[in-house]
Amino acid sequence: MGKLKYALFTGCTAKQSTPEQMMSTMAVADKLGIELVELTEASCCGASHLQDYDDFLSLVLNARNIAYAEKHGLTMVTICNTCQLNTAMTKHRLDNNADLKARVNEKLEEVGLVYAGTSKITHFLYAIIDDFGLDKIKEMVVTPLSQFNIAPFYGCHNIRPSELQNETHDTPENPYNPTSLDDLIIACGGNTVDYDEKNKCCGFHAELQAPKVAAALTGNAIAGAMDGNADWMVTPCPLCHLKLDTQTHHASVAIGREVSLPVLHMQQMIGLALGCPPETLGMKHHVTKVDFV
């Protein structure tokens, strides 16, 4: 296998409220020998909200981001579930509607760009599984996480809508019984926790307008993991991470029970297992203390 190389769409969260995710992504990519070319020209993907206001604008902006990955001739890798959904959804819609694609390209032409549809778009989790291989991760583990019970939290926008998601990666994922993150935990030597909320929503996208509902969803998720005897949770989505890590107070009030668990980004978990020094993984940026490293 030659050296893996991707165009990295960081999204906005990794650059602002989850700096630890950005750090650990780079640390792990380095460890795995994966080259990431950061798309510094990219705009925000609209996070599934801009499209509620202006669907066409959202398509144009996302197509522009993809066009930059295409210019590099690389697969685009995302590190946020919602970025993945918005970008892959844009690709799906443009690739299946010649008229819409032409209308979007008419706009992109004004700035000298074109969307061709040549780049794949995949979340880092699936890039690791499909292209790098979990067997190789297993071989590289120096600190197996065998003393930990780890609760996977998948995040909606990596698993639903499944028809779209399964277009973007080779390893099939069933939204009612997803396995990718469990497999990654096992590859890192950890014990997976099975609990009902692992494929449910954290509530992030309605946090401002429906705070009680959003907090209850977060609370249920953490409670499920705690009842499953988890030592900590792990997620591939920085938005889920924000919710689970920073909103424990509201979550506890909403479900009438004190809930809190350390939550790691998938990259931090891999980093720990591969022996990356903890300070390169940004553990001090968590609101809920990561007390076991």
Next chain:
Amino acid sequence: MSTNAITTQKVNFKVFRFNADKDYLPYYEDYSMDVTSEEVVLDILNRIKWDHDGSFSYRRSCRHGICGTCAIKVNGRSTLACKESMTEMIKVFGNELTIEPLSKKRAVKDMIIDKADFWEKHEQVTPFLDAEIDETPTSENLVTPAEANALDEADLCIQCGACHYACPVVELSDDFMGPAAFAAAYRFEADVRDGNESRLTDVNQMGSGVWDCVKCFECAEACPKEINPIEKIGKLHNMLFQSGQADSNVATRHAVGFEKSIKRVGVLDEGGLVLYSELAGIVKHMPVAIKMFSKGKIVPPWGITKSDNLDEIQKLVKSSSTAKF
């Protein structure tokens, strides 16, 4: 598949049982059965009733995915019993299957639930064509294929409730109309023949309105007719903005705030977005914000790294915008 030989395997079922007339609490009954590869979930319900316990109750009528009465949950997944193949269920969940009604808290007898909340919400969106009809028309009232396509298959809904009872917001909040009611509202709003003037406003203002959806796509996954209710919710959002009916509230400002931020810096200014969305409501976020700040999680406006080639983004926002607020 038709060329494949029929295979049989043993499956253990845990089946939800409850009779509101005499049981204080629901309980689960175990049944072990040989299931053939050509059976659907409804066949299993029938066999429980015919072979094991004649009192076992469930709804079904058409057996063809049309009447919408047979929806239940298998291992938590909303499913239309007469359409869902057992082979698929075993493939996804293995040989231990739990059979439950769509909503346990609404159970009346076994699989039968009281669906009143579903129908009440459905009724509130004026789910019918509201039009002045000329009783003696002189020509046909033609609808073009493009106009018909605008419904985007929302008219295929069989009101089975699979999406409604898969929706986490419906589960937690009695106010939320739910995906099926919104899909029905869209179905008539998108119909060129419809002249109703208040439906869209109703949808915006009734209960907690159309903005509380958490965008989990559970409804899209659950729908046996592939109606994709959340996509219709997105279209209702667009319609509200396009018709100028989107009033300024935290949800609408949240959606519009993305455009403002992208225009300014290309990326999202997270703090700026919350401030613009919440206005004075920002104070309630302060305790969490202070904690986040102390952990290096909040970047001040002047610290945000702008997108490279920002001029391109600004030009595109100008030339491609289709909405106003």
